[in-house]
Amino acid sequence: MTTMKTRQLLTYAAFVAPAVIFFTMVILVPFMRAIVFSFQDWNGISSDIRWAGWSNYTKMIGDTGFMKSFAFTVKYVAATTILLNITGLALALVLNLALKTRNFLRTIFFLPYVIGPVIIGFIWQFIITRLFSEVGKAAGIELLQKNWLSLPDYAFWSLVIVTIWHSAGYFMVIYLAALQGVPKDMLEAAEMDGAGRLTRFRHVVLPLIRPAMTINLFLAISNGFKGFDLNFALTKGGPFGTTESLAYHIYLDAFTKNLFTYASAKAVVFFLVLAAITLIQVAVMKRREVEM
Amino acid sequence: MKKWLSMFTVTALLMSGVVGCAGGDEAKPDAGSGKAAAGGEKTTIKLMQFKVEITDKVKAMAADYMASHPNVVIEAQVTSDYETLLKTRFASGDAPDVFMTKAFTDISDWSDKLADLSNEPWMSKVSPSAVQGMTVNGKKLGFPVAFEGYGFIYNKDLFAKAGIDKVPTTLTELKQVNEKLKTAGVPSYSEAYKEWWVLGQHLFNLPYAYEKDPVGMIDKINKGEKKVTDVANMNGFFDVLDMTVKYGKGAESVGVSYDNQVSDFSSGKTAMMQQGVWTIDSIMKINPNIKMGMFAIPLNDTAADTKLPVGVPGYYVLNKNSKNLEESKKFLNWIHENGQKYLVDSFKLIPAFTDLKTTPDLGPLAADLSSYVEKNQTVPWAHTLWPSGSNQEFAKPLQAYVGGQLNKEQALAEVQKIWNERVKK
Numbered sequence: 001m002t003t004m005k006t007r008q009l010l011t012y013a014a015f016v017a018p019a020v021i022f023f024t025m026v027i028l029v030p031f032m033r034a035i036v037f038s039f040q041d042w043n044g045i046s047s048d049i050r051w052a053g054w055s056n057y058t059k060m061i062g063d064t065g066f067m068k069s070f071a072f073t074v075k076y077v078a079a080t081t082i083l084l085n086i087t088g089l090a091l092a093l094v095l096n097l098a099l100k101t102r103n104f105l106r107t108i109f110f111l112p113y114v115i116g117p118v119i120i121g122f123i124w125q126f127i128i129t130r131l132f133s134e135v136g137k138a139a140g141i142e143l144l145q146k147n148w149l150s151l152p153d154y155a156f157w158s159l160v161i162v163t164i165w166h167s168a169g170y171f172m173v174i175y176l177a178a179l180q181g182v183p184k185d186m187l188e189a190a191e192m193d194g195a196g197r198l199t200r201f202r203h204v205v206l207p208l209i210r211p212a213m214t215i216n217l218f219l220a221i222s223n224g225f226k227g228f229d230l231n232f233a234l235t236k237g238g239p240f241g242t243t244e245s246l247a248y249h250i251y252l253d254a255f256t257k258n259l260f261t262y263a264s265a266k267a268v269v270f271f272l273v274l275a276a277i278t279l280i281q282v283a284v285m286k287r288r289e290v291e292m
Numbered sequence: 293m294k295k296w297l298s299m300f301t302v303t304a305l306l307m308s309g310v311v312g313c314a315g316g317d318e319a320k321p322d323a324g325s326g327k328a329a330a331g332g333e334k335t336t337i338k339l340m341q342f343k344v345e346i347t348d349k350v351k352a353m354a355a356d357y358m359a360s361h362p363n364v365v366i367e368a369q370v371t372s373d374y375e376t377l378l379k380t381r382f383a384s385g386d387a388p389d390v391f392m393t394k395a396f397t398d399i400s401d402w403s404d405k406l407a408d409l410s411n412e413p414w415m416s417k418v419s420p421s422a423v424q425g426m427t428v429n430g431k432k433l434g435f436p437v438a439f440e441g442y443g444f445i446y447n448k449d450l451f452a453k454a455g456i457d458k459v460p461t462t463l464t465e466l467k468q469v470n471e472k473l474k475t476a477g478v479p480s481y482s483e484a485y486k487e488w489w490v491l492g493q494h495l496f497n498l499p500y501a502y503e504k505d506p507v508g509m510i511d512k513i514n515k516g517e518k519k520v521t522d523v524a525n526m527n528g529f530f531d532v533l534d535m536t537v538k539y540g541k542g543a544e545s546v547g548v549s550y551d552n553q554v555s556d557f558s559s560g561k562t563a564m565m566q567q568g569v570w571t572i573d574s575i576m577k578i579n580p581n582i583k584m585g586m587f588a589i590p591l592n593d594t595a596a597d598t599k600l601p602v603g604v605p606g607y608y609v610l611n612k613n614s615k616n617l618e619e620s621k622k623f624l625n626w627i628h629e630n631g632q633k634y635l636v637d638s639f640k641l642i643p644a645f646t647d648l649k650t651t652p653d654l655g656p657l658a659a660d661l662s663s664y665v666e667k668n669q670t671v672p673w674a675h676t677l678w679p680s681g682s683n684q685e686f687a688k689p690l691q692a693y694v695g696g697q698l699n700k701e702q703a704l705a706e707v708q709k710i711w712n713e714r715v716k717k
Binding site: 043044045046047048125129130146147148149150151152155236238239240241251252255256257258259 | 379486488544680681682684685688689691695697714
């Protein structure tokens, strides 16, 4: 009996250990190190590292740049989370219909997600600054003739649009999977009872795809907060630092301003905020899920 | 239990984000780089540098060195995201043996990792004006790769078309040139103010560089004895900035990237651009027949004050903890011995050594630069004296000024604030 148990335990360990080891080495140790760094004073280069107590944290209070990029990030997360889920769900609903081209279209919509965000940033930078103005001139649309990346509001929406274009397909796939899990008989029963299209969607489909919503909201929120590549490749945080995401802001502090430990402190605060937000979101959404 | 598990997963995923942002593992200085040269094994010299324009040529040079020195392998890495990668490689124990730093602030930040090169055979041949930027506490730490300079690069055909027969040497003349170009229907500029270095570093360098004593002035600002507004030619800087915006892309200049700027100029869409000698290859690739020159940017109406900012963009430095320090020194010496072939003829750089000569092959921009150097009409790259990282920060209020979000006083107040904060740190 005991040998059975140890064997089971060993098998279990053998399967879990690689993941745990990598997680510890690649995530946990650096994470702990970042926390330690946040109480130190170091420029990232010299061999002289001093202890700094809470000074990195107190310095943050008056840091307008940090606050600004925080505000930008929150705005960006709100916009992308809402739009990504709406477009993702809409695409999924359409492609769940018996269209002839639906497999083809599913691939097409998912395709942008396969391309790396940095490449996408460079491609869209070209499209926005060069192609938009050409199209705008040809069609006489004034909106498109402006250089979007030079105006704060336009630059913000450029980022949102490119994010949606990039990730909507991924959210679509998750919603599609959920939609296909909705039992046909339940829908038919509702139809028999006289429920119209909208009622069926609101009262049968929506509650049943709640788990997918939980996942998608979580993904959208955490990806939005962690957004870095697009800001880096598309806007470089500009114009005048108005589109500097938190992650990009922290990166700049650490690697260009040589404020390595200060950046670590910001990252720790960032982690706490993000953890609080997403834990609340997941907890609230979980409560609303319906199990079948 | 299930709930607990999902919470844990969520937290774990989030942590990966933070680690991605702030990451960086403990430094392991003892984890030496490269294999030991002992036992007839090959020595690997790891070279890292940021001049992406010459990537292929650096690799070709490395290949030549390996061919003539069969016991040495050179791993050359050229990257534009240099600062990040360099720190990451040091932090991960994969430090390069030979790498590049910029003058003054940057080289002194790195100085406790650098080998003293004062006694190297080539050191006596370094051009005097390249020495100060690499001297930290009396030790000479760097091998100057080149001299570079920047100003307004102009299209000679478009200037002729607008009836301009002489390059401007004062602010008033510059304005006249712009007016003439406007009358001829040629846009003067399409300035890449999206790039922090075009605006916040190169253009903003000018008023500091035009100071009688740039080192002393910046030192005083650092100490809080002087303010940014005390810099004599600050108004002239804003006059020039206004011109590049007014006769250029307007407020939308802050959305123009380096590629856009260079391609607009090269294809003859604009008559001028504020850039330096490093653009020559990119311009020639787009338009090999272009006739162009470069002139110094005036900030006032005294023609004698108008000088070209010339500096050393990067120094090769050696990691003093490297196991291959001696091999690396030999390598630098070899580069100097073959400097004419590699630094000048192949990299197309203007040599910062007295025993290497500029050749006509370097093109019209280098020729104009040399003529300023010969007449001794040069000013330093004062931005290398600024507190580290402030050049990127300065670009933001200046971009906001170009975008019409801040006026001149507000922009300068922001610059002063950034400066104070960076010094305080």
